[in-house]
Amino acid sequence: MAPRADGLTLALPKGRILKQALPLLRRVGIDLAGVWEGEHDRRLLVELPGRPELPGGARVLLVKPVDVPTYVEHGVADVGIAGADTLGEEARDLYEPLDLGIGACRLVVAEPAARPTPLRRGMALRVATKYPRLTLNHYRSKGIQPEIIPLFGSVELGPITGLAEQIVDLVESGETLRQNNLREVETILYVTSRLIVHPASLKLKQAPITALITALRDALATDGSGSSARTAARPIGSEGTA
Amino acid sequence: MSARLPEGVDAVLPRGARDLLPAAARRRRVVTEALLGVFDRSGYDPVVTPAIEYFAVFGRWLAERERQRCVRFIEAGSGELVTLRSDITPQIARLAGQQLHERLAAGEAVRLCYAADVVRLSEGTHEQSERHQVGVELLGDDAPEADAELILLADEALRAAGVQGAALEVADVGIARGLFERLPSCDVEALHGLLARKDAGGVARFAAGLALGEEPRRWLGLLCELFGAPGILGHVPADIRARWPWLAERLARLEATLAVVEARAPELHARLIVDLGEVRGFDYYTGLRLRAWAPGSARPLVVGGRYAGGAGFAVELDALEASLDADAAVVAGRAGGVMVAIHNREPQARALATARAEAERAAGRRAWVQAGLSLEAAQAAAAEADVLVYFGADERAEIWSQGQPGAWRRAEESGA
Numbered sequence: 017m018a019p020r021a022d023g024l025t026l027a028l029p030k031g032r033i034l035k036q037a038l039p040l041l042r043r044v045g046i047d048l049a050g051v052w053e054g055e056h057d058r059r060l061l062v063e064l065p066g067r068p069e070l071p072g073g074a075r076v077l078l079v080k081p082v083d084v085p086t087y088v089e090h091g092v093a094d095v096g097i098a099g100a101d102t103l104g105e106e107a108r109d110l111y112e113p114l115d116l117g118i119g120a121c122r123l124v125v126a127e128p129a130a131r132p133t134p135l136r137r138g139m140a141l142r143v144a145t146k147y148p149r150l151t152l153n154h155y156r157s158k159g160i161q162p163e164i165i166p167l168f169g170s171v172e173l174g175p176i177t178g179l180a181e182q183i184v185d186l187v188e189s190g191e192t193l194r195q196n197n198l199r200e201v202e203t204i205l206y207v208t209s210r211l212i213v214h215p216a217s218l219k220l221k222q223a224p225i226t227a228l229i230t231a232l233r234d235a236l237a238t239d240g241s242g243s244s245a246r247t248a249a250r251p252i253g254s255e256g257t258a
Numbered sequence: 259m260s261a262r263l264p265e266g267v268d269a270v271l272p273r274g275a276r277d278l279l280p281a282a283a284r285r286r287r288v289v290t291e292a293l294l295g296v297f298d299r300s301g302y303d304p305v306v307t308p309a310i311e312y313f314a315v316f317g318r319w320l321a322e323r324e325r326q327r328c329v330r331f332i333e334a335g336s337g338e339l340v341t342l343r344s345d346i347t348p349q350i351a352r353l354a355g356q357q358l359h360e361r362l363a364a365g366e367a368v369r370l371c372y373a374a375d376v377v378r379l380s381e382g383t384h385e386q387s388e389r390h391q392v393g394v395e396l397l398g399d400d401a402p403e404a405d406a407e408l409i410l411l412a413d414e415a416l417r418a419a420g421v422q423g424a425a426l427e428v429a430d431v432g433i434a435r436g437l438f439e440r441l442p443s444c445d446v447e448a449l450h451g452l453l454a455r456k457d458a459g460g461v462a463r464f465a466a467g468l469a470l471g472e473e474p475r476r477w478l479g480l481l482c483e484l485f486g487a488p489g490i491l492g493h494v495p496a497d498i499r500a501r502w503p504w505l506a507e508r509l510a511r512l513e514a515t516l517a518v519v520e521a522r523a524p525e526l527h528a529r530l531i532v533d534l535g536e537v538r539g540f541d542y543y544t545g546l547r548l549r550a551w552a553p554g555s556a557r558p559l560v561v562g563g564r565y566a567g568g569a570g571f572a573v574e575l576d577a578l579e580a581s582l583d584a585d586a587a588v589v590a591g592r593a594g595g596v597m598v599a600i601h602n603r604e605p606q607a608r609a610l611a612t613a614r615a616e617a618e619r620a621a622g623r624r625a626w627v628q629a630g631l632s633l634e635a636a637q638a639a640a641a642e643a644d645v646l647v648y649f650g651a652d653e654r655a656e657i658w659s660q661g662q663p664g665a666w667r668r669a670e671e672s673g674a
Contacts, residue, residue, distance in 0.1 A: 091556025107323075107381070109538075112455035113482065210457075216551040216558070218456070219531045220425055222486055233459075 023072035024224055027088055027096035029081035030055065033209050036118040037097055044231035045070045052076070072224065085110060085212060094217035095225060100207045101186060105149050111213040113229050117236060119209040121188045123150065126172075129199040133181045135160060144174030145184040154184070154204045172196040274380040274387030280642075284593060285582075286390070286575060290373050292418040293392040293573055300411055302371035302394050307349040309375075313339040319348035321541040327378040342377040347542070347570060350395045354567060358397065362567075367399035386576065393562070393572030402511050404569060405546045406518035412550055412560045412571050413526050419573070420582050424552040424559060425529050429536030430512050431563070432545045434481060436504055442469050453537045458482040473498050477505075481535035488516045488532050508545075509534075515546070539563055554584025592663070595624030597643040599636035601651050603629045614647055614655070637666050645669075 026046070028034055034055075038048060045067065052062045059078070066073035077093055084096040089108050097116065101123055127133055133141070137159035144165040145151045155162045165180050172192055174180040184204065187193055193200065211232060218225055271277070278286055294304070317325050328341040343349055350370060358368050373392040380387045394411065396404055409426060416424050434453055438446050444464075452460040458479060465478045477498050484490050491513055499506040512532070520527040539547045543563035548571050550560035555577040562571020596618045600611045611627045618625035628639050633648055637658065640646045646658040646666070657669040 089556070110455070112457050115457070115459050213456075214556065216425075216556065219427055219485065219533070220551060220553075222531075 023066070023074055024095065024221065024228070025075045025077065025093045027077045027079055027084045027093035029084050029097055029099075029209075030078050031081060033081060033097065033099065033119040034078075037116070037209070040116065040118065040232065040235055043235045044228060046074060046076075048076065052078070088212050088214050091214050091216065094214055094221060095228065096212045097209050098212050099209050100205060101147060101150070103210065103212070104205060105147050109215055111215060111218050112210045113213060113218075114211040114232055114236075116209045116211055116232065119207070121186045121207050122203045123147065123184060123205040123207055124187050124203050125154070125182055125184055125201040126175075126187075126193050126198045127182045127201055128175045129197050131175070132199075132201075141182065142180040143182050143184055144171050144180035146171060147184055150204060151184040172198060272387065274385050276388075280593075282579075285579065289419045289575060289578065289582075290392055292420075293415045294371060294373060296411070296415045296418045297371035297392075297394050300369070300407075300414075302369040302396075305350070305353065305370045305372055307343065307346060307353065307372065307374065309343060310340050311343055311349065311352075313341040315352060316341055316343070316348050319351065319542050320345070323381075324378075324540070327381050329377050329379060343374070344376050344378045345540070346372055346374055346376060346391060346393060346572065347395065347540070347565065350397070350570070351565070351567060354397050362398040365398070367404070368397040370395045370397070390575040391572035392575065393570055395568050395570035397568035400564070400569075402514035403518055405515040405564065406522070408546070408562065408569055408571055409515070409519055409530075409548060410523055410526065412548060412562070412573075413523070413529075415573060416550060416552070416559060416578070419578055420585070421552050421559065421578060423529060424550045424581075425531055426526070426560075427531045427533060427536075427549040427551065427558075428512075428516070429533040429547040430508055430545055431537060431539060431543045431547050432508050433505065433534055434537040435544075436508060437474075437478070437481075440502075440504075441474075444468055450537055453481060453535055456482045456535065473501050484535055485533035486531065488520075488527065488530055490532055490534070491516075494534070511545075540565075542566070545569075552581040554581035556580075592644065592660075593624070593642040594644045595626070595642070596645045596647060597626060597628060597636070597640040598647045598649075599628045599631050599639070600649040601630075601632070607649060607653060610653065611649060618647075637664075 028037065041047070042049065046064065048062065048064070051064060052059065062076050062078070064070065064074040064076060077087055079087060081099065082102050084098040085102055085106070085108055087093040088096040088098075089110055099119055103110070103112065135141070135158060139160055141155070141160055141162040142165055143151055143155065143162045144167050146167060148164045148166055151164055152162070165174065167174065171183045171185040173196075174183045175198065176196060182201065183198070186207065187200070190200065211229065213225060298304075313328065313330055317328065320328070324344065328344050330339055330341045332338070333340045350372075354362060354368070361368055371392075371394045376389050376391060377387055378389070394408070396408060409428060413424065413426060438449065441449075449461070449464055452464055461482055462479050465475045470478075473495075476495070480494075484493060491509060494509060499509065516527070516530065516532070519530065536547055540563065542565040544566055545564035546569060547563040548560060549558040552559055557574065557577045559577045559581060560571050560573055563569065596615070598611045598615045598618070600607045608627070608629055611629065615625040615627050628636060631639060633650065633656075636646060636648050640660065641663065644660055646660070648656045648658065650656065658666045659669045660666055
């Protein structure tokens with residue numbers, strides 16, 4: 017499967033990130049208002065008709081955030097919006113030309129405030145997380161080979177129930193951690209959402225995609241949104257392969 | 259042996275492996291022969307390399323992440339670590355060092371081609387573990403004309419296999435690598451990652467933290483954006499060329515390569531995409547890096563590049579066939595031939611049918627026998643045939659011919 021030859025196909029993450037992305041997309045001519053009714057609209061695919069700033073129109077796929085890179089990597093979508101957390105978890109052959117500065121959060125290590133676990137090289141440690149690869153890389157760099165306990169939600173419950181000594185999870189304000197009597201130990205990754213592009217699309221649909229990148233960059237430059245998150249650093253080994 | 263799977267066996271094949279059924283396998287052979295035909299006409303001699311290599315020899319060519327994807331085992335008797343080949347180019351390089359060094363030392367260029375399968379363990383989102391490649395290596399000629407020869411050959415091969423108008427992406431990994439060598443001490447791996455992702459903002463922030471002059475800083479930023487039609491080479495600022503003779507030399511080489519392509523195939527030149535900031539690809543690449551893209555395939559149809567001692571490319575057959583599948587203009591044909599079917603399975607009737615099939619083959623036609631089928635079942639079984647010769651219960655031959663698939667027309671009737 018590959019992208020349509022004409023027009024652009026975008027994969028957008030439903031939920032929190034989309035709310036922040038929609039105003040930005042509207043400013044560059046990708047306006048879902050009147051076409052898509054919002055989160056209660058159950059349609060997963062909407063077509064945007066062509067217009068001067070978007071010749072050829074666009075097809076928008078509304079998917080789970082963690083699935084966006086998959087749609088783009090398999091070429092079903094030309095471009096997408098994905099968090100640095102999802103991108104760092106799997107090596108992928110994608111371009112990430114623009115940090116959109118939205119969806120800012122951090123991937124952190126946390127543990128019960130009342131029961132800290134001092135780390136030593138070679139120790140046994142159980143860590144609950146949605147991010148097994150990033151977690152493994154982090155602890156290995158400290159000489160620890162943790163037992164990774166993969167969870168898909170409510171990771172904070174891990175240390176409370178004794179399932180794990182520490183967790184690795186995303187925090188925005190830190191409120192969920194505090195309410196569950198957890199404290200942050202360390203930040204592994206500053207996360208923001210990025211524009212991602214399929215390698216063939218960037219080259220074969222260079223004009224519309226370059227126009228989109230430039231328009232988004234200009235829109236970000238004028239409102240300065242997300243500038244606080246632009247220091248995002250990516251862990252080594254997260255780039256795509258040949 | 260039962261044709262069915264044993265009870266309790268669910269996983270039929272290892273991850274990333276698959277079968278090709280006759281129609282797909284037949285097309286694979288046609289495609290492979292078309293590609294090898296093009297390579298042969300340009301003087302590329304066939305080689306066959308082994309499926310297994312000593313890892314200590316083979317693995318030297320690979321980056322760590324590629325080494326980890328090798329399927330390895332211990333050789334009985336010696337205890338040596340053996341690997342399935344994960345790539346053909348290191349094998350050709352080994353072969354060149356072992357068997358061709360005298361020819362190469364005498365200044366001869368050696369042209370080799372191959373059709374081979376390679377195995378890389380599935381990793382992350384890279385599900386496909388077995389890749390089918392048909393490729394070439396051009397050893398002992400490092401002129402820009404040799405790079406151009408490979409670009410032209412890749413396009414000719416794709417066209418012969420049925421892919422028209424592919425986009426050929428030409429990069430020179432030496433540009434970014436040359437720059438890395440000349441930067442003040444910094445985290446080159448992080449910069450490599452930023453350039454690989456074409457993260458212009460990230461590169462700018464990285465450069466801001468380095469003790470760099472104005473031009474190098476600007477050049478680093480430009481690297482993420484200098485891709486497109488060959489004309490983008492004109493966008494490299496003159497002062498940057500003047501400041502860095504090594505870069506001017508690399509760009510001049512790339513321009514020379516592109517000029518050869520333009521002179522020999524202006525139509526292909528219009529389909530070239532040049533990328534000055536490309537850093538991805540095998541670690542052993544030192545200069546040219548070539549990829550080809552076509553609608554229908556999310557993965558490149560051609561992957562190749564220049565390394566110490568030679569240059570080459572491989573056509574990835576799965577990607578090429580995905581592109582053919584998506585092209586409505588490419589219609590898969592029937593295998594054709596004559597199917598001889600008989601109503602019963604009696605030895606005498608079979609002998610009759612076999613004799614008829616032999617006569618058809620002697621006349622140069624593809625022919626085979628099916629026994630024990632009704633006329634209806636015989637027509638269904640003859641989907642790949644143009645002609646069905648059917649011996650009914652009276653052992654008289656009915657001749658049927660197939661027009662559109664499934665549309666059978668009675669042609670004639672004759673005595674047995």
